[in-house]
Structures are given as C-alpha cells and as structure tokens.
Amino acid sequence: MxxxxxxxxxxxxxxxxxxxxxxxxxxxxxxxxxxxGTRVEPLEALAAELGERAHVLPCNLSxxxxxxxxxxxxxxxxxxxxxxxxxxxxxxxxxxxxxxxDDWASxxxxxxxxxxxxxxxxxxxxxxxxxxxxxxxxxxxxxTGNPGQANYAASKAGMVGMSKSIAYEVASxxxxxxxxxxxFIATAMTDKLTDDQKDKINVQIPAGxxxxxxxxxxxxxYLASDGAGYTTGTTLHVNGGMAMI
Amino acid sequence: MSDVAxxxxxxxxxxxxxxxxxxxxxASFIDDLGADSLDTVELVMAFEEEFGIEIPDDAAETIQTxxxxxxxxxxxx
Numbered sequence: 001m002x003x004x005x006x007x008x009x010x011x012x013x014x015x016x017x018x019x020x021x022x023x024x025x026x027x028x029x030x031x032x033x034x035x036x037g038t039r040v041e042p043l044e045a046l047a048a049e050l051g052e053r054a055h056v057l058p059c060n061l062s063x064x065x066x067x068x069x070x071x072x073x074x075x076x077x078x079x080x081x082x083x084x085x086x087x088x089x090x091x092x093x094x095x096x097x098x099x100x101x102d103d104w105a106s107x108x109x110x111x112x113x114x115x116x117x118x119x120x121x122x123x124x125x126x127x128x129x130x131x132x133x134x135x136x137x138x139x140x141x142x143x144t145g146n147p148g149q150a151n152y153a154a155s156k157a158g159m160v161g162m163s164k165s166i167a168y169e170v171a172s173x174x175x176x177x178x179x180x181x182x183x184f185i186a187t188a189m190t191d192k193l194t195d196d197q198k199d200k201i202n203v204q205i206p207a208g209x210x211x212x213x214x215x216x217x218x219x220x221x222y223l224a225s226d227g228a229g230y231t232t233g234t235t236l237h238v239n240g241g242m243a244m245i
Numbered sequence: 246m247s248d249v250a251x252x253x254x255x256x257x258x259x260x261x262x263x264x265x266x267x268x269x270x271x272a273s274f275i276d277d278l279g280a281d282s283l284d285t286v287e288l289v290m291a292f293e294e295e296f297g298i299e300i301p302d303d304a305a306e307t308i309q310t311x312x313x314x315x316x317x318x319x320x321x322x
Contacts, residue, residue, distance in 0.1 A: 127287060169283060 002225040005030030007133075008078035009224070010071065012061065012118065013088030015042035017187030018137070021213035022085055022220050027053060029221055031083065034074040061088055061114035062106065071121030081122045082129065083224045086115040087137040089155070093148040104151045111155035112162070119166055119177070132175035133224045136163050137216075140183040140239050156181070160235055167233035176232035180219045183239025186210040207240030249296075249322065250315045256291045257311060260284065270312040278311075288314070296322050 009026050013019035015037035023046060027033045032053040035043045040058050047054040055077040059070045074081050089111045092103040115136055126132025141149055142156030160179050167177040184190065184201055190210060193201070202208055219236045222228055237245060254268050261278050274280040274288065289305045292298070292314060298321045300308070308314050 124290060127283075128290070173283070 007031045007082045008080050009083040010034040010074040010081045011085040012036045015039045018213045019087040021217045025217035032078045061110045067114045067117045083133040084122045085135045091152050096150045107151040112158045126175045127173050130174040134177040135220050135223045136179045138179040138181040144243050164233045178223045179235040181237045182216050183242045184210045205240040205242045249319050272311045
C-alpha cells in the first residue's frame with residue numbers, strides 16, 4: 001500500500017530498537033535508508049541484514065558540526081534526502097529539584113536541537129524537489145508530562161511545537177512535517193523492567209500491553225508515504241489508548 | 246540590459262509567475278511581485294545555483310528588489 005521505492009531516507013537512532021525497526025519497515029517498502037547513530041557496530045549489523053540500499057552514517061548528535069554535516073553525507077551516499085526521521089533520543093531522568101543544568105542541556109541538545117539542525121539541513125533540497133517528508137519521533141510524555149523527565153518531556157513537547165511551525169512554512173512546497181508520539185514500547189530498555197513493574201504499567205494502558213517497535217514503524221511508514229501528502233503538522237499518538245489526545 | 250539582469254529576470258518571472266514588464270529595477274519581490282518570505286529564500290537559492298555564487302544570509306536580507314539582486318550578483322560573480 002505504501003510504496004517508497006526510490007525515496008532516500010535518513011533515520012537517526014537507527015541502532016536502537018524503534019529506530020532499527022523504522023529502518024527495516026521503510027526499507028521493506030522500497031526506500032534507500034541512511035542509518036545514523038553513535039554506535040557503529042549495530043548500524044553495520046543492521047545494514048548487513050538489510051543488504052542493498054542501506055548506508056551506515058555514524059553521527060554524534062551532541063556534536064553540532066557533525067549534525068550539520070550529516071544531511072550532506074546522506075546526500076552523498078544516496079543522492080538526496082527525501083524523508084527524514086528524527087528518532088534518536090536520550091534520557092537523563094532526575095527529579096526536577098535535583099536536575100542539573102547539564103542534565104537539562106544535554107537532553108535538549110540531542111533530542112531537540114539536533115532535530116532542528118537536521119530539519120534545517122534537509123530543507124533546501126526538499127524545497128527544490130517540491131516533495132519532502134519529515135517525521136519526528138516525539139513521546140507521549142511530551143503531551144502528558146512524566147515525573148523525573150522534565151528535560152525529556154520538554155524536548156519532546158518542543159519537537160511538536162517546532163514541527164507545527166515548520167509545517168506551516170513549507171506546506172505549500174509539498175513538504176510535510178509530523179510527529180509520532182509513542183507510548184510504552186517494548187524495547188531493550190523496557191526488557192529490564194521486572195514483571196511487577198510491567199504489570200503496573202500495563203494496567204494503565206487500555207490495550208493491556210506495551211506496544212511494539214513495528215507498531216511505531218507502521219505509523220512512520222504512513223507519514224512518510226505519498227498517501228500522507230495532506231497530513232501535516234499533526235502528532236500521531238501510538239500508545240494503546242493510554243492517552244487519548 | 247546586461248546578461249546578468251536577463252538571467253535574473255528569467256528566474257524571477259519563472260519562479261513568481263509574473264509578467265516580464267513588471268520586473269523593473271525598483272520592483273520589490275515582496276511588495277510588487279507577490280513573493281512571500283519563502284519565495285525570497287528560494288529566489289536566492291536559484292540565484293546561487295544559476296551564478297555559482299554563495300549569498301550569505303545577511304546579504305540575502307538586503308536583496309529586496311530586482312535591482313538589488315542584479316547589483317549584488319554583478320559584484321559577486
């Protein structure tokens with residue numbers, strides 16, 4: 001249904017559970033994928049698994065110069081960047097009263113500022129092409145808040161406001177900018193929770209279970225497709241009904 | 246008219262979809278030719294490509310009219 005043949009896609013955080021699945025899904029739909037992340041090994045493993053049409057583009061998102069260079073490297077590897085998926089994110093959880101400037105700044109830098117830089121970096125070629133898709137991976141906590149995550153929630157809510165603003169500016173050029181806001185998703189990170197902890201989370205979710213990376217990737221696939229051309233500035237919440245917003 | 250002016254005019258006419266005779270020396274892209282702020286960015290991008298030059302953002306802001314563009318590009322190229 002969603003054909004991305006010939007579309008060049010840059011995905012950050014592709015070494016992680018959700019990012020890797022997004023890469024696989026878009027690749028399966030025919031896209032060329034540029035896999036970015038800080039850890040080279042899992043990126044190369046993923047590229048090897050995908051075979052053709054996969055490129056490894058390591059980047060440390062807390063390094064401004066490296067982030068600015070990434071869209072160019074992606075364009076050199078693939079020819080252009082038609083679809084950008086800003087998926088990378090970090091957490092530095094701490095109760096607010098104890099949150100340091102560094103906890104705050106590093107999360108904002110990686111999650112929000114690097115997203116801004118990458119959006120800016122791909123805009124010129126998307127404007128020329130009169131076609132572009134930007135999908136920013138926000139989070140349920142950007143809308144609901146979460147104790148211990150003032151920095152993370154601010155970065156994810158910031159992404160939503162920024163995406164809407166960019167969406168306004170470039171809608172007339174065939175470029176859409178949207179967010180996907182995952183709820184609790186089963187990844188390596190949530191595997192570490194005890195069964196008891198998982199049960200407590202699951203009772204808060206109408207669907208009664210955590211989501212899967214595939215369910216996030218499916219939302220990204222839709223927003224990256226031609227079919228989503230009239231969908232812009234929105235946030236697609238994928239959370240099993242945990243927050244209906 | 247100089248070669249630069251001809252080439253600039255062609256870009257402006259094509260991009261903004263305006264009549265050629267509207268593109269006068271003092272014609273403002275935004276006030277007279279109906280460009281929005283994004284159009285002005287795209288015009289600058291098109292000039293950069295056509296003439297193989299780099300127009301920094303602070304210089305781009307000073308290019309308000311067709312005449313400004315021709316003058317800047319003539320000096321830069």
